Amino acid sequence: MELRSVEELMDLLHACRGTRDTPAGGPVDLHDHALQTAALLRRTRPADKELQVAGLVHDIGRLLRPGDTAGHADHAADAVRPLLGERVARLVRLHMAARRYLAAMAPGRGPSPWSAPALDRQGGPMTPVEADAFERDPLADDAITLRQADEAATAAGLDPGVMEDWRPVLEMVAARHARPGTAGR
DSSP: OOOSSHHHHHHHHTTTTTTTSSOOOSSSHHHHHHHHHHHHHHHHHHHHHHHHHHHHHHTTTHHHHHHHHHHHOOOOOOOHHHHHHHHHHHHHHHHHHHHHHEEEEEEEGGGOOOHHHHHHHTTOOOHHHHHHHHHSSSTTTHHHHHHHHHOOOOOOOOOOOOOGGGGHHHHHHHHHHSTOOOOOO
């Protein structure tokens, strides 16, 4: 599935309500997880709208292909690329590699208890060769920032705002992508 409009994307994001992030259930549904991730990124990187949007949409692949935990990032990246551009899609794709990287390079700051079981299904911690290649990716630091927000965005009872507040940001990123030479932050 390729998303062609902000309206289609908003419908998908709203459909995340009630869907749990992990087979074990997790503390928040995908809707609140998306809002929390984006809000954390807004606080840490207020000027980087594409990173914030990547945080908002990073797990929609779980709705597009339920049960494909290992491939959810690829499905989400492929779905948002036509609408939100290459950088957002690459960040969404790389958030899984960043999990593996952090598990290898910062084992004490590894995945949350909710996401740890998925690490094994996604290849486990990176090897030194994989970690070296990841570090050379120009988006590695941003992907790590996204991953850290992703891991932190599991607070039950936190009010992360409403999805509709993100519509103007999604429209802005989509409009930048639609106009050649204006993509970026």
